Amino acid sequence: MTGISGQRSSAADPAVPGQAAAEDLRALFGQSIAVFASLSGPAHVVEAANPAFFAAIGEERARTGVPLAELMPELTGQGFIALLDEVYRSGEPYIGRDAQVMLGSDPHLREAFFDFTYEPRRDADGNVTGIRVIGVETTQVKQAQRLMAEHRALLEQIARQAPLTEVLDGMARCIENLTPQEMLVSVLLADPDGRHLRHGAAPSLPDFYNQAIDGIATGEGVGSCGTAAYRREPVIVTDIATDPFWDDFRELADRADLAACWSTPILARDGSLLGTFAMYHRTPRVPHDTDLALARVFADTAALAIERHYIEQEKAAAEARAKAAHDELAKAVRAEQQLRAEAEQRAAAAAELADRMRAAAAAQATTPHPERCQLGGRAGCTEPAEIKIADSWGDAAWGCTTHVEEALINVRSVFIANEEPDGLAAYLNR
Template identity: 85%
Template sequence: MTGIRVIGIETTQVKHAQRLMAEHRALIEQIARQAPLTEVLDGMARCIEDLAPQEVLASVLLADPDGQHLRHGAAPSLPGFYNEAIDGIATGEGVGSCGTAAHRRQPVIVTDITTDPFWTDFRDLADRAGLAACWSTPILARDGGLLGTFAMYHRTPRVPQDTDLALAAVFAGTAALAIERHHSEQARQAAEARAKAAHDELAKVVSSERHLRAEAERRAAAAAELTARMRTAAAAQAAMPHPEHCQLGGRPGCTAPAEIKIADSWGDAAWGCPDHVEEAIINVRSVFIASEELGGLAAYVNR
């Protein structure tokens, strides 16, 4: 044996890359099975915090539909008071790291919050939360629309390395996929709800139309029957001008006193009780009150 050659391989980065791929694959699977957006984003933030070589606090803010404000999405390690304070911040130049990144549609790297002008209005809040640096990356849809921001906070001032920027880009893309999938699902559910509402409304209209048609047919039949009764009563009045009992009760007859005289435009007249007279007035269009001793229609209405 003339010699020995030893080859050393740094496995830390390899293992780190393998773990990153495994975690990323798990997130994609969550998105594919349509896990709740909050669950996906929270898991993504925790994954980044676990994979980062130094302490990092991850945050995802979601853009309003108009793109003018950012809402809390996920930030498992940031203080609750901090999340509440920035929930709903406006997008715009100089509005912290995230508001500016959303406005510019470009990453914004703030390495020292205590001196950066973007954080003038939020410096005290960041100090209370123990935050010293914030790197924010916009989350963009495939058409370039704003979906939100992905931020990496640090306890001490820090300048990002290439690996940090690559990690942010990868997970910003993953967040975009999750958010777009969520928006698509919301749109689908809204469309289904509108379709169901339209179907239900159509069913109501059809039911109402059937009811009205049946009512119209019933009224037409009642009108025809009452008209026939009036003609029969008119023929009988030659012998008895004012009968004792109501003439409008139909085949069974009506034993109520004949109090009111009605007539139609063809000259047929009949005497009836108040109930049957009212039925005739409602169902036969040309019928009017002809009782002279009661003063006609006006007096009957007043009565």
């Protein structure tokens, strides 16, 4: 029997005789947050119930004088009517703890949890005439416990800087597991300009659907997510088949077997758009307050994860830029040092050449030589000839200091013709 766990009481409670006792019970439970219903006969006809009972099952079903199975047909398939039959037959009370109950039907189906007691009612002779149902709804406590455990795990992922895709995918699966009916979760991430939405996570949606909506624009009437991103407020579409926001995406949604989509914008602390958080359903669905609260909690969690991701991205980019700048600076310093060393080498070589040229000019001053420089080329040179140079093939010429220096630097095998004899000539003239 789905969702039922409990135990039988070992002893039957004493009978509550008379109409006065029934009135006392109605008075006791009339304003209570505990649910109470008085059922009569083997058909479990609802004789009386307090407001909390009708609030739990739905105010639209607030009526008496009908069998419970007719008032709440969903209970039959979950085993609760069979339990009532057993308590009525045996006269033994039944206590249920944290019993899961699916209340209502699509599109208003919701999950609830109760601690409850089925207590037999007896007449003066001790015969069972009906059953009292007394219970306390524990749905919020149960959901809060599950939510806190899952939420804590997500926060730990964010704290240890897990990859954003891992966090968002885990969050989507967590929410899908928290809900009793099939739900498919999607997270879309906004482009920096906030004009388009990109795929973030959607582990249960088909690939063709994720690919089709990747990059959709934000704007009024662009599905649930595009509109929520544009408005910066939740957009609830309970029936995709008839909602005008889905005119351009209805065929796509039909292929993916999607019938409802509730989208919540994910906003940064400064109000800027980070993305959207969407809950899809296979059948038309109206959200309950708990659904909307769940969406808000996880939209905030997604915002924390996305902002943390962007901060880390910017930090890594800044560190990369700083390293690149440092490397470029080091490269520039090395280049500057190399240029300086080369300049110093060139300066030393130039000084040495200048010394040699001055020595040669002094030595050749008394040697017969042409009056003008012979190294001026076609343009000629009017400077006085001061130094004789020659090459390895025996050609020689006189030139001014400027042209001699230019020739020594740029022409291979050119040397000053009367350098100090320190080779074979020096040996021959020893």
